[in-house]
Structure formats: C-alpha cells, structure tokens
Amino acid sequence: MSNQFHIQNWVKIKNGKIFNSEKLIFDSTEKELNLFLKACYDFLDLKYPKFHKMDGLSKMGILASEIIFRKNKPTEDIALVISNNASSLEIDRQFQESTNTFASPSLFVYTLPNIVLGEISIKYKLQSENAFFISENFNVKLLKNYTESLLVSEKASEVLCGWLDLQNGEYDVFLCLVSKEKNIPFSEENLKKLYCAENDKPTH
C-alpha cells in the first residue's frame, strides 16, 4: 500500500521564503507577519478582497493552497487534512485581549483552527471532507495514515494535507497534494524529507 499514493505538488512557507516543489519562488526580507502576508498576496496577484479580513492562519492557508491549486486544479471531492501545534492560539490571545474593552465578534470567529479549512473551501468551492488535527510536532504518521484512510475508502480522490502553524508571529507552512497518479511516493520518509528539507538548509 505504501506506493499506492503519490505527492503531486507541495509548498513550503517559512522564514520569508516560499518554495514550490523545491523551487524557491518568493523570497522576502519582511519580518512583520502581516506585511509578509501582504507581500505574498501581491506576489501572487491574488485579487481576493476577503483575504484582508482573515486571521493570519487563514491567510497562510489561502496563500499555500493558491500556489498548489494554480498547478493542480482541485477536484470536487478533494479532502482537506491540516494540522498544527498552536491551534488558533495566536488569535485566541487577541480575542482575549479584546474582551478587556469590547469583545470582538470578528476576532471570535477565527478562534478555531478549522476556520482556515472553511476559508479554503469557500475560495475554491469545495464541499468536501475536512479534518483539523493538533499535534506537538509535524506528525508524519497521523497525516499519512489519515490521508491514506480517506483515499483507500474513496471518501476523497485527492487530499490536500499538511502543517499550518502560527505562533508569536512565527509561521511554518507545509502543504502537499496527494492522489493516485504516479509521482513522488507518499511515504512517511518522503513526507518527512520534504517537510524538513528547507528547514535544514542554511538561510544565509
């Protein structure tokens, strides 16, 4: 079963850099999160005004999926399986802060990690399977096992899966598209290698 599914395309966003299937496509010196996200938005020429209302986690999810879906148009039954460490803590803190003066409903709606799945679903019109998992570190085993379980049971014909973490302004994004078509074998080893690859490279 290990060679049944393949990684078609992947994206990594970290330390001001965007890699798309090993190619560095964007490199920014912008340190502040929102300015970096705006720079990515401009770079992709996204034209999606809703983007500016979103929290950081959703913005990153939209940017990363846009890069993948420009190359591989999503099918109707593509499942979204995303995980992270911090859940929605970044926005939770902001909402908590707002309660000292006036509790903000527009912050409260983002205080769940799966809201990004909703934002991706809205942008690409996906009425498909969603799951958000929390784990301490990039959990290769769970992502691989759950993604495979959806593909094997035919609950999805392809899966956008990965890691989308944001805390204290630090972001770490890795998403990949998995389906049957022959490509990079979807194994724990490859998943780990792709997620770690750019992390290990010197950033100069």
Add this chain to the structure above:
Amino acid sequence: MKKLYLLDDAIISPLGFSTKENIKTIREGVSGLKIQQRPNITKNPFFAGIIDETLLNQAFSEIGSSEKFTKLEKLIILAVKLILDKNKNLDPTKTALIIATTKGNIDLLKEPGGFPINRLKLSELGKVVANFFGFAQTPIIVSNACISGGLGLAVARRLGNSEKIKNAIVVGADLVSDFVISGFNSFQALSTKACKPFSKDRDGISLGEAAVAIMVSTEKPEISNVISLIGDASANDANHISGPSRTGEGLYKSIQKALKEASISAEEIGFLSAHGTATVYNDEMESMAFQRSALQKSPLHSLKGFYGHTLGASALIESIITKHSMLNNEIFASKNFEELGVSKPLNVIQKNEKKEIRYALKTASGFGGCNLALVFKAEKQ
C-alpha cells in the same frame, strides 16, 4: 468499509457523573441548564450547564490530587477511568486515544492558576491524559469546531478500516469558559432562556460543559446486542465561516454520503439525533437539509435543552445517548420544544416513547462551515 463497534462509554456532565445517571436524568426530563450571571461579560443573565467544582473535586479525590489538574483534565480523566475500570483487560499501550475538543484548557489564558503556560496547548492536554493512564501512543487530537466529537468517531473508524488502529478510546470535552461566553455573547447568540431547539420562540444557544469517553473497536465484541457505526461523512458548506448555508448544502451532502456508505435509504432511519443549537439560522438550515434528505418523518430530537451546547463534546454525547436509545428501545423527548418554528416539517419527539430502532442518524454542524453525518446500526440477536 469496516464497521466500528461502540462499546463501554461514560458521560461526565451536569446531569450526572456516569452514563447511567445521565440517561436517568434525561428520562425524567430534567435539564442541567441553570441561570448564570457574569456581570463582567454581560448584564443579561443566561442559562448554561456548568459542572459543580466541589462535586468534581470530591469525585476526583478518589483517583488523583485535584490541584495538579485543570477542570477539563479532571473531567476527561474521570470519564476515561470509568471505562478502564470496566475493562481491566484493555492494554493502554495498545489502545489509541483520540481526544476531540474545540478549546481545551482555554480558561487558563485568563487565569493560569499556577499551571505552566504550555498547558494551554491541546497537545499538552493529550499528554496529561495519556500519562495519567499510561497510553503509549501519541494521542490524536481532533479540533474541528462543533463536529469534533462525532468526527472523533469517524477518525477512529477510518484509521481502523485501514488497520492503523484496532481499539480506541474516543473522548469529547469542552468547558463553559469566560472565553466562549464572551465570544457567543459578542455574536448576540446567547439565549436569555434555556435554549429551545426547533421552537418558534427560540432565540439562541445555551452553553454547556461535559467530558465523554467511549471505547470503540473494529473487532466485533462477544455480546448479543451491539451498536455499530456503518456510515460516516463530513462535508463543508463552502458558504460562510460563521453562518450555516441557507440550503443546508453541506449537511445534505454529508447525510447523502453517509446513507450511501451504509447502503440504506432515508426511510430506514428510525431515529434522528439532530444538532439543534436553537439559533434561528442553524435550526432552519437543519430543517432544509432534513427535508431535502426525505427525513422529515424520522422522529428527531436535540439534546441541547438538557446539556446546552457542549461544543466539541456535543456530537459524541449525542452519539452515546443514541447508542443507548437503540439498545434500550426508547427515544427521548426534545427538551423545551413547543411549537415548531422552522419552515420545513419535522417530527420532533414530544414525549418519551418506546421504539425499536434498527438504524439511527446523528448529524452535527459547526463554524468553518463543517457538517457531519453518522449512521448507526443496531445488531441484535
């Protein structure tokens, strides 16, 4: 696809500290919702189902020291302990632990109460529970808004089907924290009454807290009557992040997929455990999706009038109550229901009834546009 068998379960809630007590309270028609005041958040009183800390610490003192654990951790540990006590042979090193929660220990954000800051993290919550019992596998944490608890069962079945796990304990838990009270109050979504699902004069939710746990397995147990999960599906509305689709699109889709997987028709559903939060839009959306699915005649209830909305725990509590309804051939009245207040007809259960149920459906919907449908089967001999 393999079935997932629903085995022993435990519910810790304002209705009682065991499933048995919870069912007795529901049978008697007594709600856990009580009037609450939080003048620092809202001047309006509201109803919520909150677990008494003195009672909780009393129950917990028999198994651990109260001050070392947060309220939510104590609730979860109590629930899991009840199951392990009944299943002495269960090896926690070979059992998966799946925890479904929306906000975990979020109350620590405002009042850390001496706990280290990383205790806010859901993965830490998983670790604390796993370490308490000696679960060896890293817990699987599902945080997918108000479908989390039900999705936890689906995750267990899916991983079980591909033989990644065999036995699991699925937990659902959330608190009524100032955080969520402030949030739902900022949405003007809190009812000033005890919530009234599907009623004409419903005007919002009541919050509730609970921890529930259930043991599940892909292996058929050697008992004559057992309930299994035979169909599961989730589908996003792709419509709005905080409001349900007006046509119930995602819910409709998930029901269709779950029925198809179970190979049964809507007419065979003998009981429907709805989400029924009692907001104007949610209940209306559900009525649309149920009518589109030809489920308008299925006897239906919402348990929110008993528990309030227990967020990540709700769909799992409601699945467990459904399981017992199927085992005991009894269906419970939808608490606080009066006159139907949705645009499509529904068969809301008005008084407890004896009824044999072969197939039941549990549905749930949540923020982020997520929807879930689970089909259960009674296998009786």
